[in-house]
Amino acid sequence: MSQQTRPPLPPFNRETAIQKVRAAEDGWNNRDPEKVSLAYTAESRWRNRSDFLQGRAEIVEFLGRKWAREQQYRLIKELWAFTDNRIAVRFAYEWHDADGNWFRSYGNENWEFDEFGLMAVRHASINDLPIAEADRLFHWPQGRRPDDHPGLSELGL
Template sequence: METKPPLPPFTPETAAQKVRMAEDAWNSRDPDRVVLVYTEDTVWRNRSEFPAGREQVHQFLARKWAKELDYRLIKELWACTGNRIAVRFAYEWHDDSGQWFRSYGNENWEFNEHGFMMRRFASINDLPIKESERKFFWPLGRRPDDHPGLSELGL
């Protein structure tokens, strides 16, 4: 059976590694890549959508990144125990009219013994911001290691 290390039970160090790996994948904005870390029967809650299974998650992510342009995300470990990780995050994006947003949220993740995510429950709020209020300026893709995280940015 394929595994997606690090595997549960998580320590603060391995959970932080898992969080950064998720951030990097999501910053790729590639649904084909992102869905491979979820179980075939994964269950999600994302705002008012409830995708179930990799195919629905793939469709959800493709719609998301078609709408949320120039998407840049930072995730931060909040807590972990056993096979569960709690994350807080913020991401910046703009719509097709040029309006910028910073979206804030929390996620609760549950993994199987092979390191695949079975459940993802996200609560998210969108805040319209001016372009001059943006804080995430790295080139699209992976956040550079020397770019501040959420705590350092006061978020």
């Protein structure tokens, strides 16, 4: 059985690191836990806030719970730094809870990839800010962020 690859592969340069970040953003905006989990190694290790996960099954379960709670989820990621097989990103996403309360969540992630381009390690630190619905900045139909929608820097975030 051949190993699955997920281009672009390390070592990263600026262009390929940006491609990797956008691919991750697109995947998460589609909100399909099974599909998203395929970007990670079978034994990928995560720290997400106070949750510690290992393996695709735990990732799928976690993302299913997350997107059931975080409704109308829309995410923007931006490259912060990179090395040969590591990428650091900053991100923000908007969502509302079951009661209709809106939030913008801000965070940073550190990623480490294996030689096949699969993420082996993910560390995420995230803070939630309550916002008024009128203060939302992420306006596009559910799914991939359109190419002409401003990114974090353009939005002043």
